[in-house]
Amino acid sequence: MSKTNNIIGLLEAGIRAEGLRQRAIANNVANIGTPGYRSLDVKFEKLLAKALQSQQGLEGDEVEAEIYQANETPLKPNGNDVSLETEVGKMIKNSLKHKAYIRLLGNKYRQLNDAMDIK
Amino acid sequence: MEIKSSFGPIDIAISGLQAQNKSIAVISSNVANARTSNAGKGEPYRRLEAKFKTDKGQIGGVSLDKITEDMSDFSPVLDPGSPDADKQGYVRMPNVDIATELINLDIATRTYQANAAVLKRYQQMMETSLELLR
Numbered sequence: 001m002s003k004t005n006n007i008i009g010l011l012e013a014g015i016r017a018e019g020l021r022q023r024a025i026a027n028n029v030a031n032i033g034t035p036g037y038r039s040l041d042v043k044f045e046k047l048l049a050k051a052l053q054s055q056q057g058l059e060g061d062e063v064e065a066e067i068y069q070a071n072e073t074p075l076k077p078n079g080n081d082v083s084l085e086t087e088v089g090k091m092i093k094n095s096l097k098h099k100a101y102i103r104l105l106g107n108k109y110r111q112l113n114d115a116m117d118i119k
Numbered sequence: 120m121e122i123k124s125s126f127g128p129i130d131i132a133i134s135g136l137q138a139q140n141k142s143i144a145v146i147s148s149n150v151a152n153a154r155t156s157n158a159g160k161g162e163p164y165r166r167l168e169a170k171f172k173t174d175k176g177q178i179g180g181v182s183l184d185k186i187t188e189d190m191s192d193f194s195p196v197l198d199p200g201s202p203d204a205d206k207q208g209y210v211r212m213p214n215v216d217i218a219t220e221l222i223n224l225d226i227a228t229r230t231y232q233a234n235a236a237v238l239k240r241y242q243q244m245m246e247t248s249l250e251l252l253r
Contacts, residue, residue, distance in 0.1 A: 085140060089133035092238070093126050096245050103252035 010048075010063065011105045017044035017065035018098040024067060025091050028082045036079040038069050041090075127178070128241045134180025135234035138171050141183050142227040145169045146220050153215040156203045163193050164213040189214055 021042040031037040044065040051063045073081040145167050152164035166189035174180045191214045199208030 083137060085133050085136040088136075089129050089238075092242050093129055096126075096242070096249065099246075099249050100252060103249060107252065 008105065008108055011101050011108065013063045013065070014044070014048075014101040015098065015105070017042060018094050018101065020065050020067060021090070021094050022098075025087050025094065029084070029087050032080070032082045032084060034080060037082065038071055038080075039073060039082045039087075040067055041070050042066065043068055125245070129238060131178075131180040132234045132238035132241065134174065134182060136231060136238070138169075138181045138183060139227045139231040139234065142169045142171075143224065143231070145186060146224045146227060149215045149220050150217065150224075153213060153217055153220075156201065156210050156212055158213075163211050164215070165189060166191075166213060166215045 021044070024040040024042050028039045042065050044063070047066070048063050073083065073086070075081050149166050152158070155164040158164040168187050168189055170184045170187055171181050172184035174182050193211040193214050195209040196212045197208055198204055198210045201210045203210045205211075
């Protein structure tokens with residue numbers, strides 16, 4: 001795969017990861033009062049870093065976000081571990097990253113348009 | 120590869136929000152038990168206090184260190200009819216002072232607001248940076 005497609009693929013994987021994480025956060029907040037519910041999170045940055053370090057034929061399609069249960073946060077008495085503050089923090093980071101990826105993708109397309117001189 | 124670095128302030132502000140949340144939980148326990156003359160151990164309710172500590176290194180968030188008991192004396196109240204009364208008719212009441220608790224509640228609320236303000240401002244700063252990507 002060429003380098004150009006590669007960047008678009010990576011950005012696409014990033015945008016998809018942020019979309020998935022937004023769903024995980026929404027699910028966590030919706031279950032803030034559900035007894036025994038453990039919060040969900042999305043693993044993407046670590047997988048991306050691993051893919052970037054491997055150096056061999058890095059392709060965006062291969063970096064796929066995964067949903068997982070952390071099971072590390074302290075439990076509340078009803079066995080639920082959702083903290084509203086943590087979820088708000090994750091949401092802010094998530095939307096900032098999403099915005100960054102969308103803008104980078106827009107820039108990439110503009111660059112392609114410039115190259116093709118579409119008026 | 121450090122990816123999270125620019126999100127440090129967000130994590131710190133969130134840890135502040137969580138710490139003050141705990142602090143408010145402790146204060147509400149104190150206020151709710153301000154008249155609990157028997158907390159189950161043959162003793163009135165003992166006032167609790169949340170102690171915080173700095174997280175890892177110099178620039179870190181805050182986290183709950185421990186919840187300590189206030190060892191000051193209980194206040195005796197004359198109530199001979201109470202089953203908890205001693206021979207002189209005095210009942211030992213919790214060492215909770217509502218006025219102190221309300222002041223602490225105000226401090227905790229303000230600190231929570233301050234952390235929320237930092238969070239919001241930092242978010243705006245990042246949005247400004249993202250404007251450069253347009």
